[in-house]
Each structure stands twice: as C-alpha cells, then as structure tokens.
Amino acid sequence: MDHSMGRRRLFIMDCLVLIMVALNIIEAATAATTFEVGGSLGWTVPPNTSYYATWASSKTFAVGDTLEFKWNSTHNVLEVMTKAEYDGCTKTNGPIWETSPVVTTVTAGTRYFICSIGTHCARGQKLAVTSVASANVPTTPPGSSASSFPTASVVLPAILSTIAISFIFVI
Template structure:
C-alpha cells in the first residue's frame, strides 16, 4: 500500500502542476514587437489561457503596447486605451477570458502590422460559452480528472485538497 500511495502522490503532484502551468509567450518570438510582422499569423498556432503571460520586447519609447477594445483594434486607435506602456519590455498577464486586443499607438505602426488579438480561454478547459479550440484545453483536463477519480477511490480527497 505504501508504494501505491507514493505513486498516487506523485500522480497528484504531476497533475496539479500540469493544471496550474502557465505559459509565457514572447510576442513575435525572436522578432519581438515591431512593424512588418503579421501577429495574426503568430497567434494562429497558439492557445492562450487565463494565467498565461505575454512579453513584448522592443526598443524603449520606440513603440507602445496599448491594450484597446475591439473598435480601437479595428480602427488602430489608442484613444480609449485600457492600458499603455512603452518601457521596452511590457509584460501582460492574461487574467480574464475573451479576446484581448493590443496595438502600437505610434502613428502608422498599427497599420504597419503592430496589432495583436489573442483569444484567451479559461485555464483547465472549462468553457464560458465560447470558442475553445479543439484539443489543447481538453488534453490537460483529462489527466487531472482521472487523478481526482483515482484519489476519490483511494479515499485520498484530503491529501488532494492539500496539494491543489
């Protein structure tokens, strides 16, 4: 029984770590935040969840990272910005699900490609009525659920609560 318990604990720890894992995305990867890139293409193969972080790297004062609403994004207007930074290294933690919009508010830069829209899903794969991409979200949920079922069967709900 001891070895079974040890295995169970290891499974729980691994599951909790997987469920809680947040991803840090370097916007534009090695290219950073600049004109001439297509950030729609950059996001196309990525899944963003609540708790993930976006890091924008650029020359300080040369660009801004301005969070806007959809109309600001569509019009390339930072007039009603939700946040704004031009420090050169802007870190944005995605704290709410839905679509988040970012532009560069330097004249001409948004039109030149510096606009980013990311669709943020609820971590763990539950849905709030939206647009969960198939695959990635569910894949992390299933092992976590399995661990909970196993833990319940073993009467280990108290340790589970401690670990998560």
C-alpha cells in the same frame, strides 16, 4: 515480523507513488504558457501587415496564459477595447505600457493591443488575442458564482489525509 515489514514497505512505496501522481496531476492542471509576442521578431514594426495575425493564429491562448511584449526601439503597447478601435488603429485612453518587457495575462474573450507610436499600428504592429476555454481553468456558467471544479487546495489535502489515515491503520 518480516511479513509485516514487507507490507509496510510496500504500503509506503504505494503512498509515495500516489503522492507523485497527485502532484503531477495538480501541476498539469495549473500550468500556464508564456508567449513571447511575435516570436523571435518580438514587438516591432513587422515585415508585413498580417505578421502578428499570422503569428497569433498559430497559437492557442488559454485563460491564465501570459503575453510578453519585448522591444528594443521606440514602441509601446496600448490596449484598445473594441475591434473597431483595433482595425482603425484608434488611439484611446486604454491601458498603455511604454517600457519593455510588458507581461500581461490572457483573460476570457478577445483582447486588442496596438503600438500607438506614429504609423506603427497602420503598418501592422497590432495584435488580437482570443482565448479558448481552457481545460485547466474552469469556466463559470452565467448566473453561477462558483465552480464545481476541485482545486489543488481541495484535492491535495484530501489525498494526503487519506494516505495518513491509511498509514495509521496499516501500522
């Protein structure tokens, strides 16, 4: 009887460890980062025209990460669609946000943001963000409509089902 109880306790402990490991793997696979644009400076006319380019170059942006634009005075965030519009500070009919904070999700490719107030963009208040292929977010190759990467909604039930079946046969 004692031997059987010891085996059960050991099995239960093994199952709990397996569940904790699985949950940590799933959490790491779905984690995203929130970046406060400009760091402590925030979204404002910067001290030099290369400030936001330098800030962005020190970061690695992945699909699913978020950008948070925060400002205190008169600014906005206008998303322009091309590098030419970004370089020329061309005000377009792109998406515009006029109240702080603005939170937007990083998508595949490069996105361009400017402040369209006065000469703010020409003075350096603009940001280009290029995402890298994320190890956490599977990319779908051209011509393919679905990913072969197992998601948490597939992995977790499979692990829990295996544990439940094993538990039934041990007891």
